[in-house]
Amino acid sequence: MKKSLISLALLLAPALACAQSTLISNIKGYTLQDDKLLTFNAIEFTDDKITRLYQSGDQLPDLSDRQTSHINGQGKTLLPGLIDAHGHVLGYGLSLLRADLTNTASEQDAAKRVLDYGKQNSDLTWLQGRGWNQVQWPGKTFPGAASLDKYFPDRPVWLRRIDGHAGWANSKAMALAGITKDTVSPPGGEIIRDSRGNASGVFIDNAMTLIESKIPPLTLEEQKAILLKSMNALAGVGLTSVHDAGISVTNLKAYQALSREQKMPIRVNAMLDVTDKQWQDTLRQGPVRDKNDFLKMDSVKVVADGALGSRGAALIEDYSDKHGHKGLLLFSDKALLKVMKTAMDAGFQVNTHAIGDDANKRVLDNYQQLLTTEKKRALRHRIEHAQVLRLADIPRFEQLGVIASMQATHATSDKNMAGDRLGKDRIAGAYAWQKLLKTGAVLAAGSDFPIESPNPFYGLHASITRQDQHNLPQGGWFAGEKMSRLQAFKSFSLDAAYAGHQEQLLGSLAPGKKADFILTDQDIFTVKAQDIWKTRVLATWVDGKRVYQRKEQ
Known part of the structure; x- marks a missing residue:
């Protein structure tokens, strides 16, 4: 392993420094095409765009052509850059410092x-x-x-x-x-x-x-430094794009400064937090999108309730382990509807945090009331977490065109607590990935870092096994909700891109799409499911540039 990493490193450095067109061959490549897994053994890209995938039997270009740089992938696995549809970039950077x-x-x-x-x-x-x-x-x-x-x-x-x-x-x-x-x-x-x-x-x-409110706020320069530290760390686990779930206006300005300075190593799809005092003024200025698609902001983040672990998630009936307590709604019904309508009317996607079944029902009710035109529906509104659902509400996601933005490792982290909080009846609609997928709903995967690790292979493992990293419980927690490997892969790639209106640019590898991809040390489609979380990223490319390379060990 050490020898192959060293040889790969020697090949990568000069190749990426001087050439416009690059061919990476001798790889086990995977991508999605028409909802099916496409395999290839070489990929060619020029500048920031993919130009061709080479499948078995295709003749590779003449490697003596000096216009094309060549990298031998050493038989490693190449995947589209993975996308985390719900994380907190500044929060993760701070977690590395606190x-x-x-x-x-x-x-x-x-x-x-x-x-x-x-x-x-x-x-x-x-x-x-x-x-x-x-x-x-x-x-x-x-x-x-x-x-x-x-x-x-x-x-x-x-x-x-x-x-x-x-x-x-x-x-x-x-x-x-x-x-x-x-x-x-x-x-x-x-x-x-x-x-x-x-x-x-x-x-x-x-x-x-x-x-x-009594803690001194970070300065713009402090935020820039923390965001950069965070994004570089995220590239190291194979993320080439993240949806930053709830940023302040100052946070947005820090991103814009990094974008102007061309310092962003990965892509960020930012959601403006509606608790920021300047959020409506910012919406009036219209969506943000930089020229290289490293930064976009055309959505808002609304938080309807709290979390299950702190008994803040809003439930219809009492918590099973706390009589007389139903959780917390962070907005009145009138205020929640007004905030969502204001954002939609401005042409922004609305991404609403809802964990408890009461919060999810109220948010779905609001979407149903507000989605009166195809133009508003086309904004692809989302529910972030969608953790505890009434069975009757599950089909409403597909019916309303609302995306379920869910985090697989929440289930494996919460499995020892969720049953106590919810009881045996409500748990049937909790972390219900397969029930949602069977209705035709789009499920965009993430981690909610820094609450969970940002490592997407932890999320893929949890999605496929419904187990923690000790392979417990045996057979998986409510195993009927397991995803197939293809479903899990799609949730972290093409469906996550779709949730951010970027499926034409990101999420899969095809000619004309962005050259965002990763090289890994094992094949997630053939390795034992219990070992998927052990996958290590060897190198990460964004926009055709290598932004991370694993040091030899």
Whole structure:
């Protein structure tokens, strides 16, 4: 393996530096054509466009022609660049720079990890982190400020839950935010309180802004640096395009600056967050699209409810493990309809976060009311997550032309919690990939990074096996919802491109389409399904340029 990587590296460097046309041969190539898998053994591209695929029996061009550079693919697998239809690029970049609390064993373990991070970052006023999950801890209860106060009595700490829908603060952070016993939970949010009615330190959904509004915002230059770090890391796992699910106007300006400077290593399809104070003014300026299709913004992100793990997902009936609690709706019915209509009327695609069955029903009802013309329907509106659905609502996606933007690794991460939250009846409509596909709905795959790993091969593995990386549960969790390899591949490629109105440019390899592709160390169509997640990316090309190459190991 080491020898082949070194030889591949030696071939790649000079070839990509000097030639307009490039031929990569000796590969196991796969792409989609007419919903079927097409295989090829060589690919030719000129500048940013593919010019030809060579199949078995086709004669390759004369390799002595100096106008064509040649790369020997060493028999490796070549795939279209994969697309994550729902991630958070700035959030992922920040996660690479902040305390990582994923897979902590307890509240105390998480607090000690922040302590270590604080010692290494003594110049930071606010200590921030992400990734804690109380469901993985003994007792499965929310943490409190006291465990952080022990180490940080005078330094504010703010730690987001793994799903981003709850935050954990210490007493110093709450004091800076002016939180007292009398502070009222805002609409669409909840301040978790102790037995005496005091704020415990955990804030859910809209209540998080009480703390976060006191944290100094990032500058434009800081955002640019973080976005660049994030995009380079994403290229390294085989992503050539991502749909950034909810950006601020400042975030958009940072992207536009990187685009003008021609520094973007991968493509970004950005959704403008409707909670930004300038969102409507920005919509009036019209969609954004740069000349090389590295950046586009012609959609908005709306969040209808919270997340299942923090019991913020809006359910029609009570949570099975919390009587009297149905979750949180982040907008009133009237306000939600108005926001969606405003965006549609401006000609923007509406991508609405909905996790609970109540939120999904309300969003589908709104789409049904608003999609009164073919022009509005053609905008390809989406539901982000579509996690818990009434069985009666599943056919409505295809009927309304609404795309289900779902994340496979949410199912394998949530499998030990979702049954407790939903009970045996509602779980039948949860993470229901095959039920949706059988109705003809389009399913665009993603990861929701940094909540989950951005590695698309983790998502492909979860889609195909319904198992975690320990191959559990045996046979797969609700195995009837497994996808075939072809369905899973399409959800991370052509259907993800379709969800962003880019299927004519991206998502498959064909003459005239963008030269976005990846070389991998194993064949995802022949390797054992349980090993798909182990796939490693050897090199990534975007717009005909190599933007990542794995270092030999």
